[in-house]
Amino acid sequence: MKRWLREFRAFALKGNVIDMAVGVVVGSSFTAIVNSLVGDVITPLFMLLSPDSSTFESLTIGGTIMIGKFINAVLSFLMISVCMFILMQGANRLLRRAEKEKAEAPAPAPSKEELLLTEIRDLLKENRER
Template sequence: MLKEFKAFAMKGNVIDLAVGVIIGGAFGKIVTSLVNDVIMPLVGLLLGGIDLSSDQLHLREESYLKYGSFIQTILDFLIIAFSIFLFVRLLQRFRKKEESKPVESTPSKEELLLTEIRDLLKQQQERQN
């Protein structure tokens, strides 16, 4: 069972996924800071200093419906999702540029040998005709 677990854990996909999760977490912190520290203060300034996160509706004694915090979270999500979309789109452009570069390959020994055999067979066939 230990060998099977080691084989599973060392597969390329699992390692790639782990790296993706770690980078995604770090990227999420960067985007959250961008939203909270840069974008939302600018939005608040444009909207006349409105801070949605403190808006709430009093229901009962200690019960509040914090709709402002919910709206703030939705805005955060939309900004984060759009930022990730732009980042992924940028990465795809770089991949397309790398894929479009022509790859020059030298023929292998087997291909050279097969080409030589083909040419010899053509010559032999021409002699017979």
């Protein structure tokens, strides 16, 4: 279980995974702005310009411009963006801390094989010099 959690943590804290998640969240909230702009502002403006047209009657009822819905979508986008920024600040701190811990970790002691190979190498150098 610990191994699985370590692997998941390594996967989740990769930079490109976090960036992609932020992009999906911000993109979906921006989609709400575009939908509100088109559905609540632009389409009713067309209704007001041509109230006799049967094409636009099926799109909206009454042709009222709903600026409040559009402003609500913009404010929601801003709140989501701020929350994602705060979450990214925390994730960046975690990543920096993990990198710092890796940099400060002492190098592992050489194994018995490495020590033996080093001794052999040194002895061979001494024999060549003679």
